[in-house]
Amino acid sequence: MLMISTFFVLGVVFGSFFHVIGQRVPVNESFLVGRSICRHCERTLNWYELIPVASFVLLRRKCGHCHHPISWTYPIIELLTGCLFAFSYQHIGFNLELLSALLLVSLLIIVLVSDLQYMLIPNSILFYFLLLFIFLQMQITHISIWNNILGGITGFAIIAVIILLSQGGMGGGDMKLFGLLGFILGIKKVLFALFLSSIIGAIIGTGYLLLAKIELKEPIPFSPFIVIGTMISFYYGDMFLNWYGSFLR
Ligand SMILES: [Zn+2]
Structure with missing residues (x-):
């Protein structure tokens, strides 16, 4: 149970990151540098506004500055990723195949965010995941x-x-x-x-x-x-x- 909870929390944190990737890559923004901003008033968010799910609940789904509503997609994507990470661990156990499952979940979540927001699936995302899967496949099956x-x-x-x-x-x-x-x-x-x-x-x-x-x-x-x-x-x-x-x- 401890391991399943750990994978759930890990999924929630990664889900938050995947939301950033899915939102920034299609418009050619870097997802590694630059703190998240409020999409409405463009104010840089404080650390306590960046905690997955908890911030959404504590801020009562509003920006602390301009009170613009925060999209439901944030907590939904975070919780969904958490559930899928936990399920993957429970279903597969701790081995190399789990890595492949978690990568697949990651790919699907990023694609979901990007497609829902911009109606497009970025080529660069698909390309990097293809490289990762080719590498992983060579490790799993030697045939x-x-x-x-x-x-x-x-x-x-x-x-x-x-x-x-x-x-x-x-x-x-x-x-x-x-x-x-x-x-x-x-x-x-x-x-x-x-x-x-x-x-x-x-x-x-x-x-x-x-x-x-x-x-x-x-x-x-x-x-x-x-x-x-x-x-x-x-x-x-x-x-x-x-x-x-x-x-x-
Ligand atoms: Zn704001």
Whole structure:
């Protein structure tokens, strides 16, 4: 329990950092230098305003200076990362594969922040994570990485076909993201992740359209569904695929 709590706290702290990365990288701001500022009055935040989750609660979700409301995305992203870090540790245990799971969570959280705020997925983020995963894959399996490479090509190609057929709905960022996810998950699991994200996206998207009565042309960010689909496929993909395979025999 102590270890799970530790990973939760670690996730909350990293989640706060990922929020900064997802918010700054798309607009070419450095995420390593420069203290965070209030996005409204541009005042540099004090140390006590930078504590994940706690600051949000203590400041009653307002900037201490200009009283502009602080976005709900901060505590949600921090708590979500905390939960996913804790779950990853509980599910995998302490080994090299855990590092791969935590990196995947990190990638998805940064992509989520960036996509929700700017509707784009920065190339540089995808590129650095690809390098990290290639390095990690070489440490985990000393045999071929063909499943990863084929998974990457499959993920990339399928989204490319969807873009050509649908003319909109998905963009180049999704295509590159699924290429990377394919490399991480392998062929079967990336297909399952795409299947799940599309189903969940279609159900929630339809419900949203019916409830909010928004214009059909207004784009709904796809990344929340990619995060859910990928996480389920990563942890339970083998189980589902075995279960499905037992019907075919
Ligand atoms: Zn302010």
